[in-house]
Amino acid sequence: MSTSECCDGAEAPDCAGSVTGVVTLDEVAAVKLATALKVLADPVRLRLLELLATSPGGEVCACDLVEPLGRSQPTISHHLKVLREAELINSERRGTWIWYSVNRDAVRQAVAALQTVTGLHPALA
Amino acid sequence: MSTSECCDGAEAPDCAGSVTGVVTLDEVAAVKLATALKVLADPVRLRLLELLATSPGGEVCACDLVEPLGRSQPTISHHLKVLREAELINSERRGTWIWYSVNRDAVRQAVAALQTVTGLHPALA
């Protein structure tokens, strides 16, 4: 017997109910992970993260992020805000400038969740 | 001297050019990774991947994917197509039904790329 009613017609011999595993992602959790991934799924934001990650001190002044990405200052400011509100980066004001750095734990969490969902990781945590 | 011209005004004492690391993500590579992540950044597609990953046999008949997600059949078909074209899942027709499974290598690649960009992984590969 199938877990659903899709293949129980008179003609088809049933597809044997292939879905029986334990599902951990309810609608809410799926939306939450998708939201985090959506923040990461932008070329400008990915390059911002890389600029932060590859910087010798691990942090970069916002004023040094506009030119290398070839976008306007408001656009960079917008993306930094999106990353900050998703807690994927940290920001700290020091005098005139604001310094940004990657929030490694938050990125790790998103990556781990994605691995769990896709079965790459046996959901150890 | 700064790597850009943003903080070279008369008043500000320069922000010391914090961007000096080696950047591997050019615009094209960033768009490519962002495209893959965009495919993953959808609640329905994440739950589809989990249904495939947690299925005992590792594969699920498409007919068993419509009901548990509460979306219409065209919508599920659309998402399966998106996942398939991104090569994140494999599909195989067996008789009346089509069986889907997670393409673990593709997911692994995307995850590894994300880890590299964010500095979680020392880019070993």
Added chain:
DNA sequence: TGTCAATATTGAAGCGCATCGATATTTCGT
């Protein structure tokens, strides 16, 4: 306090995406 540089916000334009109903296509069994 007033000025200048850095950063944030606003408002609008343009594009892409998720979703559905309706319909077409494919495949099997009779």
Added chain:
DNA sequence: ACGAAATATCGATGCGCTTCAATATTGACA
């Protein structure tokens, strides 16, 4: 060949997101 079930495609709708120019806000310093 025909009918039924599974899957795919089409067309439309509504929402969200990226981007920019213009403007506001914030903070340092004289």
